[in-house]
Amino acid sequence: MARNFIRFARSRANPAVQVPLRITDMSAADAWWWDTNMGPHHVRKPQRADRWWTWSVLLPACHLIQLAKHRYCRPLVVWAPIDDGRFMRVAMSIQIERYPHLDIADPSDECFIWFISAAEPQVLTQHGMSNPPSLGRVLLDNAMVLSFHDGLEGRIGLHAAPPGGNDLLNLYRRCGLLQLPSSAALPGDIRRSNDGRFFYTDADTAERLCLSLDADR
Amino acid sequence: MKEFMNLELSGPATLTAVVQAVLQLAAQDETQIMGLASSGKFRRAFPFRPSAPEREPTDYVSGDELVQASPGPLSAAQRATLIQSSMPAQRAQGSEQHPQSMQHESEQAAFGTDLVRALYENQK
Numbered sequence: 022m023a024r025n026f027i028r029f030a031r032s033r034a035n036p037a038v039q040v041p042l043r044i045t046d047m048s049a050a051d052a053w054w055w056d057t058n059m060g061p062h063h064v065r066k067p068q069r070a071d072r073w074w075t076w077s078v079l080l081p082a083c084h085l086i087q088l089a090k091h092r093y094c095r096p097l098v099v100w101a102p103i104d105d106g107r108f109m110r111v112a113m114s115i116q117i118e119r120y121p122h123l124d125i126a127d128p129s130d131e132c133f134i135w136f137i138s139a140a141e142p143q144v145l146t147q148h149g150m151s152n153p154p155s156l157g158r159v160l161l162d163n164a165m166v167l168s169f170h171d172g173l174e175g176r177i178g179l180h181a182a183p184p185g186g187n188d189l190l191n192l193y194r195r196c197g198l199l200q201l202p203s204s205a206a207l208p209g210d211i212r213r214s215n216d217g218r219f220f221y222t223d224a225d226t227a228e229r230l231c232l233s234l235d236a237d238r
Numbered sequence: 239m240k241e242f243m244n245l246e247l248s249g250p251a252t253l254t255a256v257v258q259a260v261l262q263l264a265a266q267d268e269t270q271i272m273g274l275a276s277s278g279k280f281r282r283a284f285p286f287r288p289s290a291p292e293r294e295p296t297d298y299v300s301g302d303e304l305v306q307a308s309p310g311p312l313s314a315a316q317r318a319t320l321i322q323s324s325m326p327a328q329r330a331q332g333s334e335q336h337p338q339s340m341q342h343e344s345e346q347a348a349f350g351t352d353l354v355r356a357l358y359e360n361q362k
Binding site: 095 | 256259260261263264266267268269270271272273275276277278280281284286288290291293295297298299300301304305306307309310311312317320321323324325353354357
């Protein structure tokens with residue numbers, strides 16, 4: 022089934038409130054804005070895995086690194102409205118199209134979520150957003166939608182950045198992703214040992230997760 | 239906030255330096271590269287020095303102004319546009335192409351095109 026990106030997400034503060042969303046391709050201006058406006062807040066949070074990520078450097082670098090590997094990146098920006106109806110950037114992500122599936126028993130490719138970052142809700146509130154959206158499922162869904170459209174049946178994968186600790190692992194578990202056992206072998210493209218922080222969806226899991234959000238597309 | 243963006247890098251962003259950095263980074267896997275980024279060392283490994291865009295991006299825009307991303311695979315032309323749009327408008331001093339003297343968007347676009355071409359040339 023060809024799905025579109027999500028158009029609504031639940032408010033973090035009040036799940037009964039549906040927050041409109043827009044998804045756009047990421048440009049250097051978006052990355053610059055994020056570094057300038059969100060970076061200084063993130064750098065003060067030691068528990069944030071993205072504390073030191075500089076998107077204005079990462080964005081062109083990721084494109085070029087993947088070109089060198091004969092793959093393509095698909096960076097996206099998620100926008101949500103402040104109270105006067107205008108939209109602001111609330112999340113950023115860089116996906117890699119057609120990455121080897123983390124579950125090596127399945128020879129398919131997947132959409133690999135490389136970098137993923139959501140704004141602090143308190144910062145969004147300071148910008149005049151009374152209902153910051155819940156963004157975890159949205160960011161994962163975006164990758165699954167790209168995967169479906171690419172013929173990969175919603176398969177995605179990611180590595181939870183170690184600085185995110187157990188909180189990040191628990192977030193991905195709550196979002197419904199499958200956790201690759203730490204005893205599992207990794208695809209040949211990944212040279213590191215399996216630290217138990219890899220997550221993925223198979224086709225059935227992706228279909229189930231996306232189906233639960235289809236009303237919000 | 240400016241100091242967050244203007245950290246000095248060890249090397250100038252010449253075309254050659256950028257291509258070498260890309261190839262060195264491409265020898266690592268994605269989790270290793272994310273590790274570099276998470277430890278704050280990525281900027282040293284990739285000699286781009288982003289500077290402020292000519293037009294400062296606005297904080298807020300109307301929904302009508304936002305172009306919704308396509309969930310489908312992009313065409314070659316769309317990919318090229320997307321990659322080009324990721325390139326910083328200006329670069330550090332020391333480039334063989336003197337990007338700091340680039341006055342027009344077409345010149346800046348040419349730097350990005352040359353960069354991608356140089357990358358492919360190095361792979362041959």
